[in-house]
Amino acid sequence: MTTTLQSTEAPISDPAPPRGRSTAARRELLVRWAFVIPAIVYVALFFGYPVLKSVTMGFQEYTTRSFVTGEAPWVGLQNYVDVVTGSLFTTTLTNTALFTIGSIIGQFTLGMLLALYFNRKFPLNGVLRSMLLLPWLLPLIASTAVWKWILDQDSGVLNQTLMGLGIVADPVPWLTSPDLALVAVVGVNVWLGIPFNVSLLYGGLQDIPEELYEAGALDGATGWRAFWSITWPNLRAVVSVVLVLGVVYTLKVLDVILGLTGADQRTRLRRSPPTRTTVPSSSSTSAQAPR
Amino acid sequence: MSSRKRTRALASTTLGIVFLAVMLFPVYWMVNASFQDAGMAASSSFLPLNPSLAGYEKAITQQSGNLLTSIVVALGAVAVTLLIATPAAYAIAKFRLRGIAWFSFALLIAQMIPxxxxxxxxxxxxxxxxMLNSVPGLILADATHGIPFAILIIGAFMRALPMSIVEAARVDGAGHVRAFVSVVVPVSLNAIITAGLFAFLFAWSDFIFALTLTTSPDVKTVTLGIYDYLGGEVQSWSPVMATAVMASIPAIVLLVFAQRYIAAGALGGSVKA
Structure with a gap:
């Protein structure tokens, strides 16, 4: 009796799981795991399984019929061959690369400039900074709708303003010309990414001790010099986090591109997902090419 | 000297407002366009000088069902997210379970899956x-947006909790579940609220799952309602913009009234990686 008590008593003061084979210890371990098991099951079902399923479907001939019959013959690497040799493959890859690189450069540069600007003391600084988060919090498809209206060729405010100021003579086809559409989509994505970049970089800047700048100023390092020899080295960890997350988020963006340019892709997407699923999962991660 | 400092500070504020105005112009434009007369799609004025509620009337008649679906789905996703994430975060933070590091790693990877x-x-x-075209199906799918984030945010907070408060309850005879519900959850409420607010915003903004997992007008979220407008040639923008404004209200309300939670969540983004 006393021994069992001691062995169950022990884990209370010690967070490590109890050792030993007593039933009490085993129950204790079970209770602890019970806290995390729902999450493990959920992640396995809603993240693990879909990834596995996508991989296996990539090797199958999955058609609309497969949904009814449940039959999807194995075709080996055929789907991958189709995708890689497909006429759209290089375009998609190039567009994805341009989209990602353009977005990252744009949102990081502008985000850094704004973070540096707000890293000084002036009235309303905090209020302005938190309002800057708004584009990040809005539903993507809502922001996309506004941008579609702003960029509208005939009556969008951007073209009206540009023409009013005499900068362009004819309305610019922002969303209908393939090259410009890529530029427009990158621009909108940069706008979406700035708040996130600012808030993380600002946090990083705030963590750099003031004394470093004071010491630097004594040695004549101010302005640009101070940025490169004090700010940048101390910010490096935050910068890598921002860039990694930026790439991850950018590769995941679908709403913006679909909303801005993909009006007629929607029937394909919604009515018959099978046409899409014959494509290996890897290709669906890449941003669709604006037509 | 001090007056010169003050002018400089004031100039900084002014320029800061200008930057913010540029950044928020699309949001202004959304609100502005939502109040324009529905018939005047061709010429948009910079100020809603003749505000009209026609856009909202049309948006409400067309989208009220979708808004309701969105609310139900988002609240459901919050419930699922918190019920699953809070105990898991506690276990990861405080019980040294063998092999649990792998699960934390899996959560990081999970966030990167498109x-x-x-x-x-x-x-x-x-x-x-x-389960296509079902609200529960959509709720479970939308919780994928929130669960990894919630576990990480709540877990980061709980790791800093002193174990002594839990031990005190345990010595008094409370089991793990009792100690968790009556001690750990109340003191972690701020982190749980932050996670809940973000889970709401994520699910509310969801577009991909709504697009893929629903095909009938019975279960349709407001994000899909907006997308439907964009699908064809848009004749009149004011109902579209009015819907976009209504879809943006939760984000705006949270930014104004729950700013400290939002700020905590934004910083949590750095905790993530």
Missing amino acids: GIVIANALYVVYNDLG
Whole structure:
């Protein structure tokens, strides 16, 4: 009796799981795991399984019929061959690369400039900074709708303003010309990414001790010099986090591109997902090419 | 000297406002356009000088059902997210379970999986289970947006909790579950609220799952309602913009009234990696 008590008593003061084979210890371990098991099951079902399923479907001939019959013959690497040799493959890859690189450069540069600007003391600084988060919090498809209206060729405010100021003579086809559409989509994505970049970089800047700048100023390092020899080295960890997350988020963006340019892709997407699923999962991660 | 300092500070504020105005112009434009007369799509004025509620009337008649669906789905996703994430975060933070580091790692990876990959596979499963076009199906799928984030945010907070408060309850005879519900959850409420607010925003903004997992007008979220407007040639923008404004209200309300939670969540983004 006393021994069992001691062995169950022990884990209370010690967070490590109890050792030993007593039933009490085993129950204790079970209770602890019970806290995390729902999450493990959920992640396995809603993240693990879909990834596995996508991989296996990539090797199958999955058609609309497969949904009814449940039959999807194995075709080996055929789907991958189709995708890689497909006429759209290089375009998609190039567009994805341009989209990602353009977005990252744009949102990081502008985000850094704004973070540096707000890293000084002036009235309303905090209020302005938190309002800057708004584009990040809005539903993507809502922001996309506004941008579609702003960029509208005939009556969008951007073209009206540009023409009013005499900068362009004819309305610019922002969303209908393939090259410009890529530029427009990158621009909108940069706008979406700035708040996130600012808030993380600002946090990083705030963590750099003031004394470093004071010491630097004594040695004549101010302005640009101070940025490169004090700010940048101390910010490096935050910068890598921002860039990694930026790439991850950018590769995941679908709403913006679909909303801005993909009006007629929607029937394909919604009515018959099978046409899409014959494509290996890897290709669906890449941003669709604006037509 | 001090007056010169003050002018400089004032100039900084002014320029800061200018930057903010440029950044928020699209949001202004959304509100402005939502009040324009529905018939005047061709010429948009910079100020809603003749504000009209026609856009909202049309938006409400067309979208009120979708708004309701969105609210139900988002609240459901919050409930699922918190019920699953809070105990898991506690276990990860405080119980040294063998091999749990792998699960934390899996959560990081999970956040990088594009939603469309998950949506694709879920379509097949939901099709088999008859869960397409169902609110519970959408709730479970939308919780994928929130659960990894919530576990990380709540876990980061709980790791800093002193174990002594839990031990005190345990010595008094409370089991793990009792100690968790009556001690750990109340002191972690701020982190739980932050996670809940973000889970709401994520699910509310969801577009990919709504697009993939629903095909009928019975279960349709407001994000899909907006997308439907964009699908064809848009004749009149004011109902579209009015819907976009209504879809943006939760974000705006949270930014104004729950700013400290939002700020905590934004910083949590750095905790993530």
